[in-house]
Amino acid sequence: MGSQKLKIRSSLVWSGGTAILFGILVLVLLLMWGLNPTRFLKISNIQSMAFQLPELGLLSFAMMVAMISGGTNLSIISTANLSGIVAALIMQAAQKSGTLAPGIITAYAILAAIAASAIIGLLNGFLIAYIEVPPMLATLGTMIFLNGISVSLTRGYVISGFPEDFLFIGNGLVLGIPMPIILFAAAAALIALLFDYTPYGFELYMLGTNPVATRYAGVNNRKILMKTYLLSGVLCGLAAIIMISRFNSAKSDYGASYLLVTMLAAVLGGVSVYGGSGKVSGIVLSLIILQLLSSGLNLLRANAFFTRVVWGVVLILVMIINRISSYIKDRG
């Protein structure tokens, strides 16, 4: 029988998406290196890429977890901004009173951002799991709601001036490695662990594929969805901490253009828009590709809009390659 053959084939198919992404990564790397032989692989450029990637990366993870559950999270940017503003307001108040040590203030700020984002995540989860509002509508609602709160809290102005300890999170180096990329790597490892090694992860992928069948199999769909949107929210909070620390300021409309880019990164990384599939490794590869392109083009003094053109082209190309490879596979 050809069962052995089929087995090998299916394992190739499984790794097919990752292999294609890895190929593109190497290609982009060589291309950018070729175009900027002296500057592209300098330590300073690599470091600057490692400072830039984590914000978008964590927000993309936030989008990815919602998409795997079969939904989406349109409120990621407004969640991050409001969490950042809450942290900023607390730091501002604490600095004014002048009684607390900068280390303590930093700890409070981190806790405040995470708590705010967790509450928002639970709100999204509640609307989706219990009130059964379609995710796109629920998160569209919270997106506008949160944005409104952010603007009224700040009246649209920038809140700036944070303690040195807090600025270290977004700008510091540990043994030459930027702090943000360390946090990003930790988050990636934690999500990969959750998805691949916990019962929650297993049920999340099954629920994302067919929620009716998981309900009939005794899976507590509501609990899984609550956890998923909680996780999505907290990832936004983490992104917010890095973002306001890097900018040394918080504002209601930072990162407004990131929303669709996170979807781009997720889809490019192999997350299905129909739910139920996508891996952390895929997103990480796709984020690196996007970062290499934008930094490389920046060194060539291409303008930022051209970077977007190239990102779009890469996404479309990957979709075409995926389609063709699955077509070839079907033809046998």
Place this chain on the structure above:
Amino acid sequence: MSEIFLSMIVSKSFSGVKVLDDVEFNIRRGEIHSLCGENGSGKSTLVKIISGVYQPDSGARIEIDGASVRHLSSIESIHHGIQVIYQDLALFPTLSVAENIAIGQILARGKSLVRKETMRALATRAVNHIGVKLPLDEPVGGLSMADQQLVAICRAFMSDVNLLIMDEPTTALTRKEVNALLNVIKDLQRNGTASLFISHKLDEIFDIAERVTILRDGCKIGTYNPSELDTKRLSFLMTGKNLVYEAVSPVVKKDVPLLQVDGLSKRGNFRDIEFSLERGEVLGITGLLGSGRTELALALFGLNPADTGSIRIEGQKIVIDSVGTAMKSGISYVPENRLLQGLVLRQSVGKNFLLTVHRRLTGRFGLRDSRRQRAEAEKWIHDFEVKTPSIDSVIETLSGGNQQRVVLAKWIATNPKILILDSPTVGIDIAAKSSIYATIHHLASRGMGIILISDEVNELMHTCNRILVMQRGHIKAEFSGDGLTVQDVSSAIVEDNGGDCR
């Protein structure tokens, strides 16, 4: 014009696996031909080659009207007057009957504007041609399955049809509706249209077919006259073995029944349900669609909790308000709709199996123990004789019978005391049915209590110790014993004493 409309010798392989092996097949003008075979025997593949959806492997020979055809595409197939009505009918539920019938013709004309009157006129002509009555302005979604079938046939007859192919046209129809459909097919025959139909229900084949071609494992077994066949021989030719019902073993009544249901009611669903189930007993529940049988099963499984009444398991009163509590109480449910409720189609065989049991198979820190889970899945898939290339294959690619075996395995692995099976043999072939009956008997002999919900009275009579008939939300009759005939039960199902018991 030759007597033979279509003849072919074809092979077809997918990923190196031969699904059709040098099958020689022909259809005469105006004949009624039946294609029989189990799931996975290659019937659907053969039909898809005739309709041009699949291309056969090289070396195939196809002749239509005596002329050799090198390449058959969907469009060419339609030009030759070949029309296929697939199982799902491919209708537009929100559009009207007239629009559904006329749409192909309208599209073929390539005009950018459509007039309602033209559409209605086209549809009227088709309906008259077939000789049926249909409400032309109603949306198709509101029609019965039988009428929807007729809409699909009318649509097929918008152009000249030499060969009408129907894939399991009668699965969702009642006996009366089947007879009406068969009459339509006979009328078409008088106008020179050949019909090829694929069916699982054996008696229909004898009513109507002039020739029967049987496939098994991608090979043609032969073409027969129905007079040469009877039910037993046909099923033997299809499977290579005989369908055997095992004898029902008697049940020993204990003081405390395994399951005791009293006065169970749910508004608009069912009322005053009272029955008991012993260890090792197989209890059948039947009734028309909407009689409340599935609603009752869902109440026991926590997906449709009852308003009032009591459920006792081994004498212990329990409240079942979620699937979780039902599972904890030892109740499992194999749902009615396998594809939607029973399976996560786009995921693997192994993951589908593990869905109910993976939380029991964890290692340190409550993390998943992949090796143990894999081993467990491999073992159950093997024990249940699921034919699959590997447990990593996407379950969508398996036949209905094999998919159902995975659903059974995932529930039996939870080690339930009570197993509820809702229409477990719908759309699966004889061999797979036999193996499901054998599984039911085996589980009952181990002391499991089984509730089998089914439309097929024959199946219930051969598998169950007792049969309950439900109507309008209550239990109308109970049957058991040796003297029972199919007629007794069937008439109880349809006989209506009137009065709404809800």
